[in-house]
Amino acid sequence: MSSENQQRALRPRRSCLAVPGSNPRFLEKAQGLAADQVFLDLEDACAPLAKPEARHTIVKFLNEGDWSGKTRVVRVNDWTTEWTYRDVVTVVEGAGAELDCVMLPKVQAAAQIQALDMLLTQIEKTVGLEVGRIGIEAQIENAKGLVNVDEIAAASPRMETIVFGPADFMASINMKSLVVGEQPPGYPADAYHYILMRILMAARTHDLQAIDGPYLQIRDVEGYRKVAQRAAALGFDGKWVLHPGQVEASNEVFAPSQEDYDHAEMILDAYAYCTSEAGGKKGSAMLGDEMIDEASRKMALVVSGKGRAAGMKRTTSFTPEEA
């Protein structure tokens, strides 16, 4: 864990909205949606012939749009194409001050993150932006990326998230299903468990966020919710949304329930009180019928952090008599 990563703000990313960089109508509409993050896409949602113009469209929308309250990300093309450097140069030179992160798809090795890091640093120096402010999101989309996910997670202090790309990943390992994110028929357990856990372990080891990728059956909100719950239950921080109808489900699934949020805040207050001078400097205490200690505080911090990031307000307050 690097000290730089400790200092990088963990931004809310319950819902990460994909918007094709070549579609001004969608870029306009996205600004009014309640997604925590938007990413303006130059990769697979943008046809090859449309990419050169889309770079400039994205610059214009970053500079002139109202993205307040949202993390602003651009997904560039991967390093095996001829487009990556021009994507980064045009977007960061033109709108670097209005950009929070660059998302790099199909990452397979730490060197690909380092190359992006160096390019960003040169542009920041050239145009007078704060060096290192723009973060990196790395998509894991094939077997090699997953095998190397630890070194990828550690590759740069700019790293903020590891993102699972199920569509490309399923194709890359020959998974026997065409429905992205759904279980392949004939397998009796969860075919994604290892992949998601592997990504989550790498992310948590390096204090990064773990984000689940798209669910393409955009009219099936219940299907979306189920797949999102699978990732949220393990500890993932958020999931892509491809359609306005998925935003609310994602925000709900990745935020704690009101009851859990209130409970977490109560644990934090009770533990702070019982370890204080006034509370008798105790290492553990009772909150109602529940014994709490330092480990309870850590668990509560995760839930309260997610709730606070989601803008939740507590509905209960702590009094010392409860501890």
Ligand code: GLV
């Ligand atoms: C996303 O990029 C995916 O391939 O699922």
Ligand code: MG
């Ligand atoms: Mg992909």
